Amino acid sequence: MNLYKYVSESINNKLGFTANLETPRNRAFGDFSTNAAMVMAKSAGKNPRELAGEILPKLKELDFIADASVAGPGFINIKLKDDFIWKAAGKPHDCKTDAPLVIDMDYGSYNVAKSLHIGHLRTSIVGDTLNRIAKYLGHKTISYNHMGDWGRSMGLVIAWIKRNHPDWPFFQSNFDKNADYSKYAMPVEELDTYYPSAAALAKTDEAFMEEARIITAELQRGHPGYNALYNVFLPISLKSMMETVKRLNIMPFDRNLGEKNAAQYIEPVEKMLRQKNLLVKSDGAEVIIVKKDTDTAPMPPVMFYNSRGAVPYDATDIMALYYRKITDNPDKIIYLTDIRQKLHFEQLFRVAEITGLFPPENLEHIGYGTINGADGKPFKTRDGNAAGLNDIIEMINTAVQKRVSESGKDLPQETVDSIALAALKFNDLMHDLRSDYIFDPDSVTSFEGRTGPYILYTAVRLNSVLKRAGDIADVSTVNLSSDERNLLIEVLDFERTVQTAFDNRATDMIANYAYDLCQLANTFYHNCPILRDDVDDATRAQRVQITRIARDTLATAIDLMGLKIPDEM
Numbered sequence: 001m002n003l004y005k006y007v008s009e010s011i012n013n014k015l016g017f018t019a020n021l022e023t024p025r026n027r028a029f030g031d032f033s034t035n036a037a038m039v040m041a042k043s044a045g046k047n048p049r050e051l052a053g054e055i056l057p058k059l060k061e062l063d064f065i066a067d068a069s070v071a072g073p074g075f076i077n078i079k080l081k082d083d084f085i086w087k088a089a090g091k092p093h094d095c096k097t098d099a100p101l102v103i104d105m106d107y108g109s110y111n112v113a114k115s116l117h118i119g120h121l122r123t124s125i126v127g128d129t130l131n132r133i134a135k136y137l138g139h140k141t142i143s144y145n146h147m148g149d150w151g152r153s154m155g156l157v158i159a160w161i162k163r164n165h166p167d168w169p170f171f172q173s174n175f176d177k178n179a180d181y182s183k184y185a186m187p188v189e190e191l192d193t194y195y196p197s198a199a200a201l202a203k204t205d206e207a208f209m210e211e212a213r214i215i216t217a218e219l220q221r222g223h224p225g226y227n228a229l230y231n232v233f234l235p236i237s238l239k240s241m242m243e244t245v246k247r248l249n250i251m252p253f254d255r256n257l258g259e260k261n262a263a264q265y266i267e268p269v270e271k272m273l274r275q276k277n278l279l280v281k282s283d284g285a286e287v288i289i290v291k292k293d294t295d296t297a298p299m300p301p302v303m304f305y306n307s308r309g310a311v312p313y314d315a316t317d318i319m320a321l322y323y324r325k326i327t328d329n330p331d332k333i334i335y336l337t338d339i340r341q342k343l344h345f346e347q348l349f350r351v352a353e354i355t356g357l358f359p360p361e362n363l364e365h366i367g368y369g370t371i372n373g374a375d376g377k378p379f380k381t382r383d384g385n386a387a388g389l390n391d392i393i394e395m396i397n398t399a400v401q402k403r404v405s406e407s408g409k410d411l412p413q414e415t416v417d418s419i420a421l422a423a424l425k426f427n428d429l430m431h432d433l434r435s436d437y438i439f440d441p442d443s444v445t446s447f448e449g450r451t452g453p454y455i456l457y458t459a460v461r462l463n464s465v466l467k468r469a470g471d472i473a474d475v476s477t478v479n480l481s482s483d484e485r486n487l488l489i490e491v492l493d494f495e496r497t498v499q500t501a502f503d504n505r506a507t508d509m510i511a512n513y514a515y516d517l518c519q520l521a522n523t524f525y526h527n528c529p530i531l532r533d534d535v536d537d538a539t540r541a542q543r544v545q546i547t548r549i550a551r552d553t554l555a556t557a558i559d560l561m562g563l564k565i566p567d568e569m
């Protein structure tokens with residue numbers, strides 16, 4: 001049950017008035033409080049405290065209210081009946097929407113022949129959680145790893161290979177496209193060095209840059225040698241991407257289809273643009289003007305063909321929109337990238353609007369902030385390089401292993417891995433995704449405080465109580481202590497949290513909810529003995545049930561974050 005919604009609507013219906021329901025930090029005086037009397041006082045021409053007194057008996061008529069009292073200048077504190085809380089908390093959560101949407105989700109979106117780095121962490125983790133939440137709410141999602149697999153970087157990589165192996169068959173005029181070229185496959189570690197080397201060279205060597213531009217255009221036009229070479233390294237890169245996806249425990253993408261796939265739709269898209277007279281010649285390139293008279297900020301044109309006739313990033317995104325329209329016809333497309341791509345998506349959404357592909361309200365770009373090191377600058381590894389995703393995962397694993405050994409424990413590797421994963425992912429999720437945050441591998445692995453390991457530790461603790469408790473006895477009469485009711489009321493705030501987290505695209509709400517739930521579960525655990533000999537049967541049954549209810553909700557939240565609960569910790 002969405003407790004907040006239920007209580008709030010019932011009160012408003014009863015009073016025939018819309019008031020705010022608050023959840024007080026200190027619940028000693030009530031589970032909720034309402035400002036109804038203060039809002040109504042004005043129009044009623046009454047003193048708020050006096051009016052509150054008059055409202056009380058009405059509120060007490062509601063069958064779930066145990067008590068209501070006036071506080072301060074006219075607030076009304078409300079205490080719920082134990083029975084009501086108990087019944088509501090015992091029912092499984094039901095957050096299914098009655099208006100399911102088809103949502104294309106574009107996140108991860110890695111680049112071929114470029115290893116994954118810290119910049120891909122948030123799009124992967126947050127994107128996966130947002131996808132899980134959307135599914136949990138009953139929406140149909142289609143996740144896209146919209147790969148960077150067709151642009152200038154491909155030209156640079158091929159130019160680099162050509163420079164180092166000019167004798168390879170891909171570059172000869174008598175190239176045989178039917179031969180087997182698998183023996184040219186290179187290890188991914190080597191492949192990953194090509195792009196940075198080529199990009200560095202292109203900065204100083206204009207002839208090399210020019211060659212890369214030409215190769216890009218020829219690759220796109222179907223040059224057999226370049227395409228055969230491309231097909232040699234594409235699967236190597238793809239395989240390594242999928243390994244990282246697996247390591248991060250993010251769901252496999254529904255579609256690993258990126259720029260190259262989109263580029264197949266160049267003909268119908270070009271035709272559509274020409275029919276609408278949208279392609280404008282500009283310095284040998286063809287562009288789409290997206291500026292509006294009302295713009296105050298610069299709004300550059302969108303490049304469709306560059307001066308060499310190659311299709312740049314902007315253009316492939318238009319074709320991807322077309323592809324998604326004719327295949328999924330989604331109600332919404334959500335893109336998750338670094339905030340620095342904000343302008344690109346503003347331009348793209350304008351093209352969607354002018355062409356009639358999608359109205360702007362169906363398209364959404366979420367731009368996330370940067371992960372910084374302690375110095376406030378983008379996080380680097382000790383050797384000063386932008387950190388690779390695998391390096392980061394290693395770093396966290398080492399930090400967790402160190403903590404585990406220091407505590408004298410000996411945990412299986414699988415457990416260490418899931419703790420490390422929780423440390424990394426939870427830390428990412430708990431921050432407002434639109435802001436930068438500082439990443440400190442040491443503090444995120446702590447077993448205390450707002451960390452992934454703390455969340456897992458609490459889940460393991462609840463599981464262990466349940467295991468030791470065995471069969472759960474029925475509860476005939478309930479009698480809740482404040483620690484018990486606080487925990488159950490938090491459980492009853494889960495549905496609202498998930499809904500709000502999704503509506504606001506605020507995955508941090510799930511992470512921070514999980515933390516609050518853990519805090520309350522641990523307070524309950526400390527103050528309310530469960531399996532101790534001196535606890536009577538009825539109390540024990542009630543507490544075991546509460547443990548189960550809290551565990552189930554926590555496990556769901558953990559699942560939405562894509563973390564795994566280990567057997568022991």
Ligand code: ARG
Pocket residue numbers: 106108109110111146147148317320335336337
């Ligand atoms: N590959 C791009 C990058 O690594 C992100 C692509 C985002 N998705 C899109 N449809 N443009 O920055």
